[in-house]
Amino acid sequence: MNACIVCIGNELLSGYTADTNSRWLCEQLLGIGIPVKGVWLVPDDHQRIVQSLKQAEQHGQIILVTGGMGPTDDDITRPAVADFLNVPLEFKQELLDQFHTFFARMGRPMAEKNRVQAWIPKGCEILENPRGTAAGFWRQTQDLRVAVLPGVPAEMMYMFETQVLPRIQTSQADSIVQNAKVRCFGLGESDLAQRLGNLMQRGRNPLINTTCGAGEVILHISAMARDQADAAALIEKDKVLLRELLGDYIYGYEEETLASVVGGLLRQRRKKIAVAESCTGGLLCKMLTDCPGSSDYLLCGWITYSNSSKIVQLGVPEQTLSEYGAVSEQTARAMALGAAQKSGANVVLGVTGIAGPGGATDQKPVGLVYISVFYDGRCSVHEYRFPVANRTGIRQRAALTALNLARMQLRI
Amino acid sequence: MNACIVCIGNELLSGYTADTNSRWLCEQLLGIGIPVKGVWLVPDDHQRIVQSLKQAEQHGQIILVTGGMGPTDDDITRPAVADFLNVPLEFKQELLDQFHTFFARMGRPMAEKNRVQAWIPKGCEILENPRGTAAGFWRQTQDLRVAVLPGVPAEMMYMFETQVLPRIQTSQADSIVQNAKVRCFGLGESDLAQRLGNLMQRGRNPLINTTCGAGEVILHISAMARDQADAAALIEKDKVLLRELLGDYIYGYEEETLASVVGGLLRQRRKKIAVAESCTGGLLCKMLTDCPGSSDYLLCGWITYSNSSKIVQLGVPEQTLSEYGAVSEQTARAMALGAAQKSGANVVLGVTGIAGPGGATDQKPVGLVYISVFYDGRCSVHEYRFPVANRTGIRQRAALTALNLARMQLRI
Secondary structure, three states, rough: OOEEEEEOHHHHHHHOOOHHHHHHHHHHHHHHHOOOEEEEEEEHHHHHHHHHHHHOOOOOOOEEEEOOOOOOOOOOHHHHHHHHOOOEEOOOHHHHHOOOOOOOHHHOOOOOOHHHHHEEEEOOOEOOOOOOOOOOEEEEOOOOOOEEEOHHHHHHHHHEEEEHHHHHHHHHOOOOEEEEEEEEEOOOOHHHHHHHHHOOOOOOEEEEEEEEEEOEEEEEEEEEEEEHHHHHHHHHHHHHHHHHHHHHEEEEEEOOOOHHHHHHHHHHHOOOEEEEEEOOOOOOHHHHHOOOOHHOEEEEEEEEEHHHHHHHOOOOOHHHHHHHOOOOOHHHHHHHHHHHHHHHEEEEEEEEEEOOOOOOOOOOOEEEEEEEEEEEEEEEEEEEEEEOOOHHHHHHHHHHHHHHHHHHHHHH | OEEEEEEOOOHHHOOOOOOOOOHHHHHHHHHOOOEEEEEEEOOOOHHHHHHHHHHHHHHOEEEEEEEOOOOOOOOOHHHHHHHOOOOEEOOOOOHHHHHHHHHHHHOOOOHHHHHHHHHEEEEOEEEOOOOOOOEEEEEOOOEEEEEEEEHHHHHHHHHHHHHHHHHHHHHOOOOEEEEEEEEEEOOOHHHHHHHHOOOOOOOOOOOOEEEEEEEEEEEEEEEOOHHHHHHHHHHHHHHHHHHHHHHHHHEOOOOHHHHHHHHHHHHHOOEEEEEEEEOOOOHHHHHHHOOOOOOOOOEEEEEEEEEEHHHHHHOHHHHHHHHHOOOOHHHHHHHHHHHHHHHHHOOOEEEEEEEEEEEEEOOOOOOEEEEEEOOOOOEEEEEOOOOOOOOOHHHHHHHHHHHHHHHHHHHO
């Protein structure tokens, strides 16, 4: 069984909005052994939509459609798909009722415009959208399955995972694909390729691909087999192999993040963490608190962006700042020690650096970052010169590196 | 004149590699007044490539092709395009010579495999690729212009700007397009559509499209005119109109963010800001520090995630927490006042809420957020019940709403 994807919206062709949906859907479909044979990005144009659906129909038994499901005049996916399916639109009172409840929850009246979203092609099953008024729909016939979803990624992803994926899987052939992710930090993609040798060659089963960003490399393992058990066994075998080859560079699996892994270790070891940030400006703490339940181990975070706040809030000695500067090993250490003393945490991360574009000197270039790790009374400071060219990249890299240092510390 | 884009490569359909080329090309083309009417992502498959080119030909007088130009066996774009153009491949000695020079510069011998890259469709002009051996080519006939470029973004962009753009412009009608963005916050997309009425109808010049996310709506204005000055005038006229219709919902233009706008206002008014976060866990401060130079106005941020840190770091009365709870109007107020007193800032934002998935009660559901705004000695607290279903969305929405409250306060 093959699939095709049709993404609808003028904004996708104007360069304003990147189409991230098709890539995500390709990954999901390949994950269950369904290759995508083509992606069409088309404008909000009735004829173009119908035509693209007809072209897609030639290459896949599954067509996924996203976008153009809103209440505004340029959202014409519903009538266009109805036209393609050769059925009229049908008013669904149940949807309108849901819209009213939805707006009631927000304490806002429903705009008249939203009414149009209650009309869907006759004979289609409704795909619920708890996050908005753009409901989707599903049509299954002998040789074609069509799922139509809104373009807003969060809504589309939720609806695909909860309502489209199950429908597709029940109607699927008996060779299955199982995927796994192995996540590494602190290793270049080429170093990694060298360590893996022929493990990454095409056609191997399981297939191993890599993607990378901000110091992180993700190994995507996809195993094809007759059933789940066989696929799982193949994946387990490769994971053992990878652990031998990569050791501590591996920080986690699947959807784990450095922050969630550090959180898990803190819980296990019954430790509490505090954070003192300068150049990362809250990003490090944001990553830690992205994890539900992080209040179990995160005590407090300080973003001491000004010198005065470093002195007053964390007790960094004025002399340390005047003598060595805010971006220095000494200040990084004083920040961690101050935060430890004020919070009573057993683990503290301190970050100070130059994220740029301004603030650099000959001795202290953009990308220079000091990270201090306080752990049960002892404090170490690590210097980095991140080659990354932009502010966002440097901040990202610094925050992840701090989390990785905490992981190595807690792992022991 | 219209354009279509065909991006070739199995990796684009596997989900591992994002197609960033088509978006960039759309932006470039619209920038010179050429709307893109469709994008095709197709696998390395001879028939599929030819077929997609034929479909593209129906909707544009310009076809841009990227990818599948390498020396390996799965790179079959050259023969496929030759087939579409109905011409044989032709060996170009000049290209082979360039390859030899290219490898000589790198001190490596040329691999035999690269030879194949010297074959391009008969009658095409060579598009030079100084950064690699994947040369491109250009074919112009009475009613069709085809540019074929490598998929590597850096190479593709360079070749497009230096060799394709000039060729297109010389063959172009004298109409240009200018774009602008108007950014709104706190207004639903459908409310907005109602306020705009027929301003959004298709075919209007300037054309107005909307995209939205996390409480933000962006209006994309694109004006078509004979020259830059006329286009600029059309856009200015619409901006005035939109300000009348949307007033304070408009927070900025082009690439401005709520954080950068708030930063600008703080600078103007010579005010300093501090932040006290609970549920947003650093995200609000992260947004503020995303802006270069934010150290000019950001004094300090506290992430008081635990009750004890709210008490110790911000002086929130223990009784307030026990009586009203950590997620309450009273605690939000105490957080802002504490942060103001400790930092000496004139503007303070405090955020406490339930981001979920855990921590909710009947009285306090997930999505309940209190935001306190301290401004020159006075403190107001605002209650929100965000309908968003997930932790990330609620945190995002809460942080942006806090910034918007600061904007409204500073605007006055």
